[in-house]
Amino acid sequence: MSEAMTSTITFDRAVTATGATSTRVADDKAMLRAAADLTRELSQPKPAVYWGDLIASCGIGYGALVVAASASSTAIVTVAAIVSVLALYRAMSFIHEVSHMKHSALPGFRAGWNALVGVPMLIPSFMYEGVHNLHHAKTRYGTAEDPEYLPLALMKPWTLPLFIVVSALAPVGLLIRFAVLSPLSLLSPRLRTAVVERFSALAINPQFRRRAPEGEAKRLWDRVETAASLWAIALIAMAATGIIPLRSFAIILGIAAAVAVLNQVRTLVAHLWENEGEPMSVTAQYLDSVNVPPPTLLPGLWAPVGLRYHALHHLIPSVPYHALGEAHRRLTALLEPGSPYHKASYTGLPVLVGRIARSTMIRR
Structure with missing residues (x-):
């Protein structure tokens, strides 16, 4: 998941080894x-x-958010903000599960997730459904038609910090998207087309344009977008009238920005980003993706809800997040040491960031 609003930034490539x-x-x-x-x-x-998991994450996340936004002690604000970021990030990450699940297997979960997370955090499920599945299409992965892929390892060194920093603007961008652009787009078909194509996908490929929804997908989209738009307008109105003090509003935006940055860091190390646009075999896609399995503990925080097994997920996208650990144990035990399966496992975040950073600095 980026997994912020589609960026219009164009990244220059660095030719690497x-x-x-x-x-x-x-x-x-x-x-x-x-x-x-x-x-x-x-x-x-x-x-x-x-x-x-979802209810506990939301309870902890929003509870800590209220403490952070209302406390006067800097220490309490800091601790509560960290707890809120981690818990809300975990709750937000369920959008990935929503985009993959058969909704008949979990009746009401998508609606519940949208009510608890999608609308309050202005990332409704339609921003990912119909987008993320393209990333898993065998003929699209790593190509210009993949909404979630950029050859970051082949780009200029400055693109990596920019890739992270720009995500901090996501909360403001989402407020503009739902409080301003959504209502105005009802008055202009041209603006509506732009909003749907360019500002309605959690994608990192600036060239991606999504198709307008149809049928039941459109009806769901319209309902949830209306709710998100009303909520965004209400948030701005409450901040403008003092119902939410400006200090509290700034803390809330800061926590939301930190969630977006954390997610972008996780996105940065979800793949090796070494493909230049050619279609790839499933095994090649797997090797371009990343697992960070136990015994390392920290990935449970920065890659929650099964995202620490991102490469494995590309092999078996229908397996729910809570079963990926068991799937990894079974495959690790069965497959011989020379199997490609073992080559997608890494020890942690610093190793992965260092690898991508070095790749951007190598010239052919």
Whole structure:
């Protein structure tokens, strides 16, 4: 997930020694077959886990947000803000599960997530549904048609810090998108087209343009967008009239910005970003993606809700987040040491950031 509003920034590429060799990797049939066979019975989501995790994350996140926004002690504000960021980030990350799940298997979860997270945080599920699935399409991954891919490892060094810093503007951008652009777009078909195509996707590819929804998807979109628009207008009105003190409003925006930055950092290390636009085999896509498995503990905070197994997720996207750990253990035990499966595991965030940073500095 970026996973902020579609950026219009154009990144210049740096020609590097990493190249796009991954596009020439043939599929490892033994790994793909094992992934399918060993995880078949793990594909059923557990409603109690989903609802319990989401409700607990929201309860902790919003509770800490209220403490941070109302406390006078700097120390209390700081601690509460950190707790709020981590908990709300976890709650937000369920948008990834919503985009993959069969909604009949978890009745009401999408509506519940939108009510608890999507609308309050101005990231309704339609911003990811219909977008993220394109990232998993075999012929689109890593190409110009992938909304969630940029060859960051092949770009100029300055693009990496810019990629992170620009995400801090996401809360303001989302307020503008829903409080200003949504209502105005009702008056202008041309503006409405631009809003749908360019400002309605949690994507990082600035060239991506999404299609307008149709049928039931459009009806859901309209309902949730209306709710998000009314909420965004209400937030601005409450801040402008003093119902929400400006200091508290600034803290809330700061926490939201920190959530966006944390998510962008996670996005930065979700892949190796070494493909130059050619279609890739499933194995190549897997090797361009990242697992950060145990015993490392911190990924549970910066890559929650199964995102620490991002490479594995690309092999078995239908397996729910709570089963990915077991799937990883099974595959690790079965597949021989020389299997490509083991080559997508890394030890932590510093190693991954360092690898991408070095790649941007290498010249051919």
